[in-house]
Amino acid sequence: MRYELYYWPSIQGRGEFVRLALEAAGAEYIDVARESGRGKGVPAMMQLLEAAPGTRSAFAPPILKSGELLIAQTANILQYLGPRLNLVPKAEAGRIWAHQLQLTVTDFLAEIHDTHHPIANSLYYRDQKAEAKRRTKHFLAERLPKYLGYFENMLAANGVGRRCMVGRTLSYVDLSMFQLISGLHYAFPATMARAAADYPGLHDLHLHVTERPNVAAYLASKRRIPFNDNGIFRHYPELER
Amino acid sequence: MRYELYYWPSIQGRGEFVRLALEAAGAEYIDVARESGRGKGVPAMMQLLEAAPGTRSAFAPPILKSGELLIAQTANILQYLGPRLNLVPKAEAGRIWAHQLQLTVTDFLAEIHDTHHPIANSLYYRDQKAEAKRRTKHFLAERLPKYLGYFENMLAANGVGRRCMVGRTLSYVDLSMFQLISGLHYAFPATMARAAADYPGLHDLHLHVTERPNVAAYLASKRRIPFNDNGIFRHYPELER
Numbered sequence: 267m268r269y270e271l272y273y274w275p276s277i278q279g280r281g282e283f284v285r286l287a288l289e290a291a292g293a294e295y296i297d298v299a300r301e302s303g304r305g306k307g308v309p310a311m312m313q314l315l316e317a318a319p320g321t322r323s324a325f326a327p328p329i330l331k332s333g334e335l336l337i338a339q340t341a342n343i344l345q346y347l348g349p350r351l352n353l354v355p356k357a358e359a360g361r362i363w364a365h366q367l368q369l370t371v372t373d374f375l376a377e378i379h380d381t382h383h384p385i386a387n388s389l390y391y392r393d394q395k396a397e398a399k400r401r402t403k404h405f406l407a408e409r410l411p412k413y414l415g416y417f418e419n420m421l422a423a424n425g426v427g428r429r430c431m432v433g434r435t436l437s438y439v440d441l442s443m444f445q446l447i448s449g450l451h452y453a454f455p456a457t458m459a460r461a462a463a464d465y466p467g468l469h470d471l472h473l474h475v476t477e478r479p480n481v482a483a484y485l486a487s488k489r490r491i492p493f494n495d496n497g498i499f500r501h502y503p504e505l506e507r
Numbered sequence: 508m509r510y511e512l513y514y515w516p517s518i519q520g521r522g523e524f525v526r527l528a529l530e531a532a533g534a535e536y537i538d539v540a541r542e543s544g545r546g547k548g549v550p551a552m553m554q555l556l557e558a559a560p561g562t563r564s565a566f567a568p569p570i571l572k573s574g575e576l577l578i579a580q581t582a583n584i585l586q587y588l589g590p591r592l593n594l595v596p597k598a599e600a601g602r603i604w605a606h607q608l609q610l611t612v613t614d615f616l617a618e619i620h621d622t623h624h625p626i627a628n629s630l631y632y633r634d635q636k637a638e639a640k641r642r643t644k645h646f647l648a649e650r651l652p653k654y655l656g657y658f659e660n661m662l663a664a665n666g667v668g669r670r671c672m673v674g675r676t677l678s679y680v681d682l683s684m685f686q687l688i689s690g691l692h693y694a695f696p697a698t699m700a701r702a703a704a705d706y707p708g709l710h711d712l713h714l715h716v717t718e719r720p721n722v723a724a725y726l727a728s729k730r731r732i733p734f735n736d737n738g739i740f741r742h743y744p745e746l747e748r
Contacts, residue, residue: 366579
């Protein structure tokens with residue numbers, strides 16, 4: 267099966283959670299909007315988003331094409347890929363639990379995004395900077411510790427020294443946790459440096475994921491788009507002060 | 508199977524999407540935090556949320572107990588209940604599509620919530636009123652039409668005159684759409700009155716769901732908590748002006 271991923275070509279964004287799963291599993295895929303040529307590039311993605319009236323479409327990317335099936339919503343895509351890429355436990359209870367954690371990642375990501383865009387997506391950051399400072403202050407003091415503390419506890423609940431969130435081997439939740447921790451270090455380096463001691467398990471998991479051969483190869487490749495200030499995780503030093 | 512639902516007893520909130528599915532299907536369930544007695548009430552819910560270190564817990568309610576299984580995240584719960592309550596198509600493609608729509612409802616709800624809480628959940632509305640006005644202005648002009656327009660198109664894509672979002676019969680997505688439209692009318696009555704003509708299909712679906720016997724009986728009962736200004740949908744007239 268050769269999958270097709272449709273996502274913005276210049277940011278990691280939500281598509282990165284899908285890229286990481288495909289890369290870690292060594293799956294064959296095309297990152298369609300990043301390629302050029304007939305039926306590729308951003309126009310191909312826009313065509314999926316702006317479907318003709320009367321036909322199904324996605325509200326937003328990422329979109330995965332698997333055979334004839336088009337799937338959107340990051341957690342939905344990962345739930346679909348999980349069993350196919352051997353990135354989730356086989357039993358129903360384990361899959362439900364993994365998806366529950368992934369949906370909590372989704373919620374966290376929306377809050378992370380809104381630290382720099384608390385008023386509107388349609389406005390530039392500079393036009394909502396005062397509100398962004400206020401929101402970020404509360405986010406760093408209240409929400410970040412609440413989410414990371416929760417994930418640290420759930421990691422511990424999975425068993426001592428396992429270095430994975432669910433089951434006994436790497437799952438898509440671990441890859442998402444890696445991406446979360448990486449992004450938070452990029453966006454809020456001082457806060458995350460101070461907080462490292464509070465989340466030793468997540469720190470260890472992050473390192474463990476980084477060192478997996480497929481992940482390490484991906485991170486060193488040009489396929490990994492660097493963090494930048496158009497994505498979910500943005501480094502605006504004034505927000506952290 | 509007698510299900511147990513754990514959710515805040517005084518608001519509709521995210522729990523209402525689960526309540527509607529259970530009620531519409533005539534399922535047997537206990538709304539645990541709304542009952543009193545040993546092992547019931549809000550303390551029973553808090554016990555699930557504040558699990559002992561080293562054990563699984565949910566990040567937030569609603570939580571569904573089904574036998575020994577505890578499931579959190581609204582869309583995850585509905586995905587689990589869907590086939591069991593006959594509220595989703597049987598084929599995998601239909602279930603994935605229903606879940607994708609439901610996750611888009613989840614995103615929309617978070618944006619609706621943040622119209623009155625754009626800075627922090629931990630602050631009162633009155634302490635973020637200026638920001639709430641600014642966010643709501645953009646929300647009503649940009650996001651509300653984008654989401655409702657999308658859902659109206661996806662309803663049309665399911666076939667003319669079907670009055671359901673997915674497949675040929677009532678699904679949990681229809682119940683969520685009913686709740687969305689109801690809540691938006693409560694929160695933003697002037698905007699929704701003006702917009703009604705733009706979303707004839709959703710308007711019709713809303714009416715159709717309201718008239719289903721199990722739903723009508725539920726809405727007329729004391730089990731249906733009235734909308735109020737502690738939930739996701741809040742009516743602050745100054746935000747709409």
